[in-house]
Amino acid sequence: MAGELHIGEFVVQDDNDCFVIAEIGHNHQGNLETAKLMFRKAKECGADAVKLQKRDNRTLYTRALFNKSYDNDNSYGATYGEHREHLEFDLKEYQELAAYAKELGILFFATAFDIPSADFLAQLDMPAYKIASGDLKNIPLLKHVARLQKPMIVSTGGAHIEDVQRAYEAVMPINRQLALLQCTAGYPCEFNELNLRVITTYREMFPDVVVGLSSHDNGIAMAVVAYVLGARIVEKHFTLNHTWKGTDHAFSLEPIGFQKMVRDLRRTREAFGDGQKRPYPSERDPLIKMGKKLVAARDLPEGYVLSAQDIAAKSPGDGLPPYELDRVLGQRLTRALVEDEAISFDTLTGASSD
Numbered sequence: 001m002a003g004e005l006h007i008g009e010f011v012v013q014d015d016n017d018c019f020v021i022a023e024i025g026h027n028h029q030g031n032l033e034t035a036k037l038m039f040r041k042a043k044e045c046g047a048d049a050v051k052l053q054k055r056d057n058r059t060l061y062t063r064a065l066f067n068k069s070y071d072n073d074n075s076y077g078a079t080y081g082e083h084r085e086h087l088e089f090d091l092k093e094y095q096e097l098a099a100y101a102k103e104l105g106i107l108f109f110a111t112a113f114d115i116p117s118a119d120f121l122a123q124l125d126m127p128a129y130k131i132a133s134g135d136l137k138n139i140p141l142l143k144h145v146a147r148l149q150k151p152m153i154v155s156t157g158g159a160h161i162e163d164v165q166r167a168y169e170a171v172m173p174i175n176r177q178l179a180l181l182q183c184t185a186g187y188p189c190e191f192n193e194l195n196l197r198v199i200t201t202y203r204e205m206f207p208d209v210v211v212g213l214s215s216h217d218n219g220i221a222m223a224v225v226a227y228v229l230g231a232r233i234v235e236k237h238f239t240l241n242h243t244w245k246g247t248d249h250a251f252s253l254e255p256i257g258f259q260k261m262v263r264d265l266r267r268t269r270e271a272f273g274d275g276q277k278r279p280y281p282s283e284r285d286p287l288i289k290m291g292k293k294l295v296a297a298r299d300l301p302e303g304y305v306l307s308a309q310d311i312a313a314k315s316p317g318d319g320l321p322p323y324e325l326d327r328v329l330g331q332r333l334t335r336a337l338v339e340d341e342a343i344s345f346d347t348l349t350g351a352s353s354d
Contacts, residue, residue, distance in 0.1 A: 005179050005210040005233075007151050008107045008127040010048060012179070012210050018227050018265045019212075021153075022047040022238035022258065025111075026087040027248055030076065034240075035089070036100050039108070041255050042238055046262035049107035051130060051235070052097075056116035057084045091123065098124050118145050126150060130235075133157030133185045133214075139170045146174035153233065154178065155214045157185030161201070168206055179233055180206060182226070183214040188251035194222060199229040218251050220261035224268050236261065291317020294328060296337040304333045311343065320344055 005012040005019075012019045022042035028035035035052070042050050058066065058081070066081035076086035089097070094110075101108035111130040112118035118129065118141070128151040135141050136159050145152055152171060156164050164180060171178050182198040194217060202211040212233025213226040223234045237252035253261065279287075292313040300310055306328055313322040319342035320328070331348035 003176075003178075003208045003210050005151050005153075005177055007049070010107070012232050014230075014232065016232075017269055018223075018231070019049070019233045020047050020262050020265065021049045021051050021233065021235040023051050023214075023235050023252075024238055025051075025053045025248055027237070027239045027244070027252060028052075028087075029244065030087045030089075032089065032093050032096065035097060038238065038240060039097070039101055039104060039106060041240060042258070043104045043106045045238075045255050045259040046266070047106065047238070047258065049109065049128075050101065050238075051108075052089070052110040053113065053132075054110045054117040054121055055084060055088065055113040056120070057081055057088065059116055060114045091120070094120075094124055112141070112145060115141055115144050118148065122148055128153060131155065133159070133183050136163050136167050139166070142167055142170050143174060146171045149175055149177075151177040151179070153181060153212070153235075155181045155183040155185075155235075157183035157214070161205075164202075165205075168209070172208075176208070179210040179212055181212040181214040181233060181235065182231070184216065187216050187248070188218050189216040191217060191222070196222065196226055196229055199226055199231050203230045216251055220253065220257055220264065223261050224264050227265055227268050234261075234265065288316050288318050291315060292322050293317050293319030294322060294325065294343045295319070295340050296343060298339050300333060300337045302333055302336045306331055306333065306343075306348075312340075314340065318342075 010019055024035065024038050028038055039050050061081065068080045070077060070080040070083045075083050077083040098108055107127050109126040109128045109130065110121055111132050112121055113132060121129065129145050129148065131142060131145065131152060131154040133155040136154065136156055152175060154167060180202050182202065184193045184195065186193060199211055199213065210232050211230055213223065213231040214235040215222055216237065223236065226234060236258065237248055238258055239249045239252035239254060242249050242254060292315055295312050295314050297310050297312040308329060311325065311328060328343060328348065334347055334349055337347065
């Protein structure tokens with residue numbers, strides 16, 4: 001069994017439901033009311049948490065990138081910096097969103113893309129921190145967030161296993177509340193690049209942490225496959241409309257898809273069962289209808305010694321099962337039987353139901 005992660009009231013571990021994160025990112029388009037609506041819809045879909053992304057843009061990007069022209073259909077500003085600033089919420093807006101999430105009963109946290117953003121989020125007492133794939137090698141940021149002593153969920157897109165091992169070794173001595181998510185940082189990701197078997201690799205290499213999946217594919221089925229392989233966190237991008245302005249909407253799940261994914265994840269855990277083979281009450285009537293019992297193949301007189309030609313296996317299966325045939329052969333009838341009448345041990349001499 002892998003490790004446990006305690007996020008708010010949730011205990012993320014093998015015996016519990018998959019912890020599902022609706023990654024809103026900046027799909028709210030910089031609009032507070034849209035973000036609130038997405039929080040509510042995510043809650044209605046069954047998500048356990050909603051997540052945004054926080055950047056301190058002026059310190060995160062070089063001056064050249066911040067001031068670079070950004071003229072395209074998805075742009076919210078003349079430069080890349082202006083575009084990114086349009087999408088950021090300030091402290092007051094984050095506080096309002098945190099209060100709204102609490103009112104809805106859904107966890108709310110964010111990805112910290114830099115140390116100032118991590119400190120910004122610390123003011124809000126976030127229940128967890130996400131680290132994006134691009135910062136897997138950013139050991140100073142990983143250690144800084146680890147010292148905040150909140151659960152850390154780290155994506156591992158574009159990494160070699162040595163990069164994952166380095167991040168693990170940096171965080172665990174400081175903070176053992178760690179989850180590693182298999183991720184392919186393609187937007188969207190092709191199915192032949194999902195490499196879900198890495199989930200098994202992570203569980204074997206890092207048995208003391210929770211393993212999950214951050215998936216950028218366009219479907220919902222791979223989340224269930226990941227859960228079967230051992231992922232106990234699933235993060236999927238969430239939108240209200242694929243056609244909205246922004247680069248992430250096209251591969252994000254709309255509410256109907258997200259709801260079905262959560263439904264299937266919940267059903268999967270229930271369907272696992274306990275591994276002990278047993279009949280269920282719901283199977284009784286169908287198996288009687290489909291099953292067979294031993295009956296007289298023709299009219300047989302009292303005292304007749306039964307041979308294979310005298311016995312047939314016919315439905316319904318509400319009598320002596322066919323596996324008892326060897327115990328019936330050679331026995332003498334204590335009374336006459338008509339064709340199709342059930343054979344039982346009570347009708348035979350020298351036989352018992354023991």
